[in-house]
Amino acid sequence: MKSAVRVLALGLALGLSGCGILPEQVDETRGWSASRLYSEARDELSAGNYDKAISHFEKLEARYPFGTYAQQAQMEIAYAHYRQGEQPEALAAVDRFIKLHPNHPNVDYMYYLRGLINFNDRASLFDFISRQDPSERDPKSAQDAFESFKQLAERFPSSTYTPDAIARMKYLVNALAQHHVHVANYYYRRGAYVAAANRAQLAVTEYRDAPAIEEALFIMMKSYEAMGMPQLRNDSERILRATFPNSEFLAAGGRREKTPWWKVW
Template sequence: MLAVFAIAIFAGCSSNPTEHDETAGWSAGRLYAAAKEAQGEGSWETATKMLEKLEARYPYGRFAQQAQLELAYVYWKSNEPGSALAAADRFIKLHPNHPAVDYAYYLKGLVNFNEDLGLVGHLSNQDLTERDPKAAREAFDSFKELVTRFPNSKYAADSIKRMNYLVNALASLEVHVARYYMKRGAYIAAANRAQVAVETYPQAPAIEEAMFILVAAYDKLGMNDLRDDAERVMKKNFPNSRYYTEGLERKVPWWKLW
């Protein structure tokens, strides 16, 4: 009886795991169709499984390439941004000349953009000085790569809009930190962060406030020559700036004006 029991256990452990896989024997086309159907229904977990099986069983050919690209999108929709970025990078590395490689760059930008929501998705709940702008900068780099390499891409126009938004957000972050230092009397640090904003994002809306902080910080430090230089630039570019009357107490951030 013990021998029979052992044989039964061994037979159960050695059974083929694909026996219960309903997709066993499916063609690449059928797996891809099932993945597309699942995507259409918003069943991202099912779509992921179908695409992963497709790539594993049929690693070559057009279906495999399409599966690699769509996996990046499906991972993103499944709230797996790390896997989405890895899949997009892998596609770019394996197929640098693929007609859809511009989409891979665009998708990388979208993943990082939405991961951070352009820095301002939850500003009401988190101090900007505590935020890490890494995702925003990486999103900007991906969009920039797309626009530079594929200026005629159908994703280029939207990428440019998102780049402009990110520039404004990143500039606003620098100015926010500069304002934070001003309020705490760290005038050198405030001047340095305001200067970074002015030099890095000269066209952003937040530069008006950055220039005002520069003037105020240099004045507090007794650096009269630098203060006067900054004030000349301020008055030339923003002659009617509200900061002359309101100071640094802003009531409405730039992103809420939209």
Template structure:
């Protein structure tokens, strides 16, 4: 009976030796310098090969954890995740850069990128080519994007990204106000007149100087009439008439147009030119 344990042990040794003979995947990055890692990652990024770019950026930081290339890789990998369609990883990487390098000269870009990621969360492939009303979508990421851009503008008012952030905030604010109007109209159709009026009060109080204020006042008048609240209806009518008379409701729509980021990070940081 003792021969079976011996046979089993021999079989295991043969299997292990056989496994050692299998070809191992060759690591082409062996011997690469930090600059080589960064150069290859940048090339992959420009070619749209974001998975490879991410692998090289992460390999750079792992093998050369200190120095300007490693620090830059921590920021660039966030952009690569964004372009690769992984918003959660992009925001996590941006947050990590902010946490590790709060005083870095390029930390403003991390805040800006977070805003961009959330800004585009609700944009599907189709909506990029076919006009749709994005204000009808869930406002969660819109609020997150607005807050990200607001934080950027507050902390870095002179940042090269601040102007674009302000334009996007104006657009997002209009969208949030329009979303409240969509909800109010839904409540009106369902006969929930008080809920509709309350939504419109939010627009008037929180989103002043947006195109939605006129619609909000008009819905408030209808809702209060339905509820028999004549005094509140009359007040809303007076506010509407006064604002129409002095032109306060003639608010232009946002002139913001979505722009392709393209190589914005490379144009600003220019480390790939070193």
């Protein structure tokens, strides 16, 4: 009799499941206070359980939208997406927070986080250096990161995050200049000397203080030489010698292996 009851119960459960009328899964957070939701979400975040942490933070914001915990939850959601490697979601969360709370006492951190989100997109940004044609890459993330760090430095010069933002800006300036140099080299090796000179000149014009302009000037010099333009060639060499009197490129008569710029920072 007991076996028959169990079979009947199992059959009923399967039937209900097939009809889609089983009761929904119980929400373990139902009835939790704002402080408990936040505490539990933080624990999940610290443990690396980002999906669950985001779920808890979203429930906190939905159930207690007018408390201080809700604003903190919005910040934590952005950070959790960032740690999860979900760049679009993280950027959307950051932009939403800045729009909703432009005068929040911790909004400087959100500008900093926005810079970090773009800054840490290195895998796609600079993959061209070793594995991909540099002319096919667009370092938009680096430019976006630079702009976010710049906004932080200009709006919050006394922020705890500003010194690190400025250091990263210096790195990004050379990264962006180096991108132009790699593209210029690409054109030069293929005999597209006009394009090579123009791209190298762009690096020199836009990133005057970047170490990469040493090589950019050298590429300009060699490109003008290949095009039979002695005046422009000599002008480029004169500027190169004046700016970098101990240039390794001039000393070697060509390119020399140097420590990669991304390992110097």
